[in-house]
Amino acid sequence: MSLRSRFALAFAAVGAVVAVTVGALSYLAASDSVFAEVDRTLRSTTVALTRGMEKRQEQTPADPADPADPAYPVGTVGPVGPSPGGRDPGSRTPAPFTGLDLPAPEGEAAPQPVLQAVGRDGTPIRLSGPLTKLPVSDAARALAASGEAGQSDTTEIDAGGHSYRLLTTALGESRGALQVAVQVDQTRQVLAGMARQIAAVSLAVMLVAAAAGRLLAGRVTRRLARLAEVAEEVSTAGRVTHYATQPADGRDEVGRLSASFGRMLGRMVAAREAQERLVHDAAHELRTPLTSLLANATVLHRVTELSPDSRDRLLDDVRHETRELGHLVDELVELALAGAREETEEPVDLAEVARRAARRVYRRSGRLVHVDADGSVVRGRPQGLERAVGNLLENAAKFDADGDEPIEVRIRRGAVTVHDRGPGITADDTRRVFDRFYRADSARALPGSGLGLAIVHDVAEAHGGSVSAGARPGGGAAVGFTVSRSRLLPASRPPAQAAAAD
Incomplete structure (x- = not known):
């Protein structure tokens, strides 16, 4: 699988996770909010129903002990059944209770709540609503028989081909319980529609994230693919x-x-x-x-x-x-x-490097070298710098073989210059004297390979410096190199006095 496809899949996965998580949380929050509102309405209806029954009882002078009396408060006696007069309190049809106000789709009537009393023995007594009776569960019977006043239980039931949200509330003192239920079919349909919309949005977010991921991955991986092609071309063809x-x-x-x-x-x-x-x-x-x-x-x-x-x-x-x-x-x-040589860089005292190179040249040629240094200390490769200074001194000794004066090495702020009193360097030669294998006409009869000054050039370049060659005032040549100023370190000692190496 290509890196671009992996980016696209990763973006799609992240987008799907985020969309599903946000959608699920939104659905749960909406569902909890809707059903919390339904439960509050059911509790309000229960409170209103209880107060209405208490008010009727206060206004009715009849003997409350007669269950056949229309003013008899439901749920206040033992088994609910036919009264001595042959009437069945459960068959009474109270006036419709309209305390529950639920929204309904346009053109449809609001669903009416179902009201039902439960005797302390678990017998249901229909009060109002579209259902003949509501199912009485074991929890509802327990509340009717021994529940404390206000203790309630909420559940969902299926009855008459519809789903209902049912609230059972105990009246206390073994007076039974009241049950209030309302249809939640429309609520379920609304929540189901929301779930479908959330799923569609999640799918759209996932597709958009995949497309954006593929687009961004294409922009990112285009340069990486180019690098890969070049690397393959280098490894195979070397171009x-x-x-x-x-x-x-x-x-x-x-x-x-x-x-x-x-x-x-x-x-x-x-x-x-x-x-x-x-x-x-x-x-x-x-x-x-x-x-x-x-x-x-x-x-x-x-x-x-x-x-x-x-x-x-x-x-x-x-x-x-x-x-x-x-x-x-x-x-x-x-x-x-x-x-290619891996030499560790360290603080290098250029004066000490020049003295070591001067002693080596003296052993080989017998020429004295005068070192005039200012105490420059640089960060560099000691062997490379010593080789560069040595090549400059050997080159000067070769061209000034018959001289009686010492060869001079001057060090100032990381710049090393070697002065000799030989035939000097022409203007044409100064431009090519550091080229590999180049030898001036005056040097063709002398020994050498033409690589010494080329090595000096490479050492100077490796230390961020440059090389120089020109005529010395009074005759001879002045050839040297510099080290980058950024490599200069604080001097660790006072400027060295000029001394002759022996």
Whole structure:
């Protein structure tokens, strides 16, 4: 199942749950409210009926002990049955009681309540209403026989093909009970119609939520589907340039993911291009020493024909080319691993880094290095920074091999500059001196691979800085790099005094 379909189903499920919950609560609230109103009306009718009977009893002078008398209060004697005069009190037809006012549909009469008395022995006595009698349950008999005055029981019954809401109220002192019932068919029909409307609304809400969920999911997953297609294309064909150049849309999480994915692909494109350039340049540079070694190997087949002096020159040339080839391979490995090496960043004292690099250069070439530092401490990779400073010093020592003055290293606010007194750098060379394998015309006769300053460029770029090259006032060259100002840390010691490394 697609992510879009899952979003649609989730929205539909949430909408259905919310609609059903709200509908059920609304139905229950409406039902409780309607039947509470019906019960209040039944209680009001019971109270009115009781008061009317008491008022008749006060106004009638007849002997209340005669159950045949029309003024006899129902429910006040034992078994209800035919009177001594042969009359049946239960057969009396009192005037219709109209104390219950229920609404009725237009064109229909309001349903009349059913009034009935229950003797203390459970015998029903019809008072008024459309039914001959109401069923007397065990609970109603118990209320009539021994219930306290005002104690009641409410239930629903089916009688005469209709549903009734029945209220049984005890008169107390074993005087029986009164029963009041009213039809609730119309109420049930109204509630059933409400239930159908709630179900229809719930279904409509569910469908609308599903459609909205699918629409929103389409907008969200469109970019995710695009990312998935690009990822599949990268994994199968390796084509990433087109997407990497497209701007990401949106500022939400998916937009941020798209932007990050685009930047990642851009870096992959740049890394691939750099890798291809490195392989191409390395193949070109390796071809020269390998060609020379192959030619010397061919000559070695006739070594016996060579003079001792020619043999010595041949062997020196082989050793020199072999050294250059080994140095070139080391530089290539260092350059290839410079970006992939996981070196932990930490506070680095640039003056101490320069001194360690100066001592190493002194051991190799015998040249003194003068370090003039301001105590800059940066957050960076110590080995990479030391390698960059070392490459600058070795480059200066190579071009100023015959100089008597020390090489100068100046450190100011995270900027490292190495000054030498060599032949200097022309304006054309300053633009390409940090390119891989580039060697100026004045340096082609000197040893080296043309990768030292390229490594300096990569280290500076990894620390958010830049590189620079130019002429030194008074002759020579000034070559260096900077570290991003955001990486500068508060100096942990006063500015260092200029000192010569030995």
